[in-house]
Amino acid sequence: MSPERYQRIRQVLERRQTDLTVCLENVHKPHNVSAVVRTCDAVGIHRVHTVWEKKYQFRRGTAMGSQQWVRQTNHDNINDAMAELKGQGMQVLVTHLSDTAVDFRDIDYTKPTAILFGQEKYGASDEAKAVADHDIVIPMMGMVQSLNVSVAAALVLYEAQRQRTIAGMYNTQQLPEEECQALAFQNGYPRLYKLCQRKGLPLPAINAIGEVDADESWWKEMQITKAEANALEAD
Numbered sequence: 001m002s003p004e005r006y007q008r009i010r011q012v013l014e015r016r017q018t019d020l021t022v023c024l025e026n027v028h029k030p031h032n033v034s035a036v037v038r039t040c041d042a043v044g045i046h047r048v049h050t051v052w053e054k055k056y057q058f059r060r061g062t063a064m065g066s067q068q069w070v071r072q073t074n075h076d077n078i079n080d081a082m083a084e085l086k087g088q089g090m091q092v093l094v095t096h097l098s099d100t101a102v103d104f105r106d107i108d109y110t111k112p113t114a115i116l117f118g119q120e121k122y123g124a125s126d127e128a129k130a131v132a133d134h135d136i137v138i139p140m141m142g143m144v145q146s147l148n149v150s151v152a153a154a155l156v157l158y159e160a161q162r163q164r165t166i167a168g169m170y171n172t173q174q175l176p177e178e179e180c181q182a183l184a185f186q187n188g189y190p191r192l193y194k195l196c197q198r199k200g201l202p203l204p205a206i207n208a209i210g211e212v213d214a215d216e217s218w219w220k221e222m223q224i225t226k227a228e229a230n231a232l233e234a235d
């Protein structure tokens with residue numbers, strides 16, 4: 001990859017917010033999942049959590065679309081997802097149309113936060129609502145009862161981004177360096193990455209100008225030379 005592309009990738013990864021996440025509960029329409037994940041990337045979210053009950057599990061592994069920059073953790077059920085997020089010290093917010101819900105702009109998103117969005121037709125489950133720290137709502141003034149889930153996600157996430165920008169939270173790298181290097185290699189050298197995975201080899205480091213920084217034995221085990229690797233990626 002060119003030094004310019006590597007710099008751009010670094011800039012993105014150094015702004016990733018590991019303590020802000022989204023949980024999609026049975027959000028199953030591919031265009032909605034893709035749209036939410038795209039917004040997550042734009043806001044700097046590193047990882048998205050998904051829960052699909054049995055009838056939606058065909059979505060596993062496919063619904064994230066082309067968004068290879070945002071990591072995904074899939075949970076078998078909502079209780080596991082909630083337990084993991086709470087265990088990470090996150091405040092859990094459930095987006096939910098209720099009279100007792102808090103206006104989404106009144107929340108402090110600079111705290112470690114997980115925001116749950118519910119199924120397109122039925123919304124969030126009772127289990128999710130029961131363990132949430134807050135129900136949050138985007139006030140509705142018109143005739144329609146609710147927004148499209150990806151629109152709701154964009155509004156809430158950009159409020160989080162606004163608050164975090166003011167707090168300077170995009171100025172400090174949160175993502176561990178090892179994870180930055182792994183993502184840079186995976187996306188900067190996709191074919192080499194696949195080969196490396198197939199051979200079960202450790203991921204190499206990337207140097208300051210974006211080159212693969214591996215020793216001779218790694219190249220030998222990959223059965224490819226640096227020149228061949230460059231040609232492979234250039235195709």
Ligand SMILES: C[S@@+](CC[C@H](N)C(=O)[O-])C[C@H]1O[C@@H](n2cnc3c(N)ncnc32)[C@H](O)[C@@H]1O
Pocket residue numbers: 095096097116117118119120121122123124136137138139140145146147148149150152
């Ligand atoms: C189309 S809505 C589901 C509507 C469902 N009948 C309900 O009562 O929750 C799908 C998801 O979008 C989000 N959403 C849509 N409009 C919202 C609003 N005004 N406030 C908060 N969340 C909203 C929620 O995550 C919701 O679960």
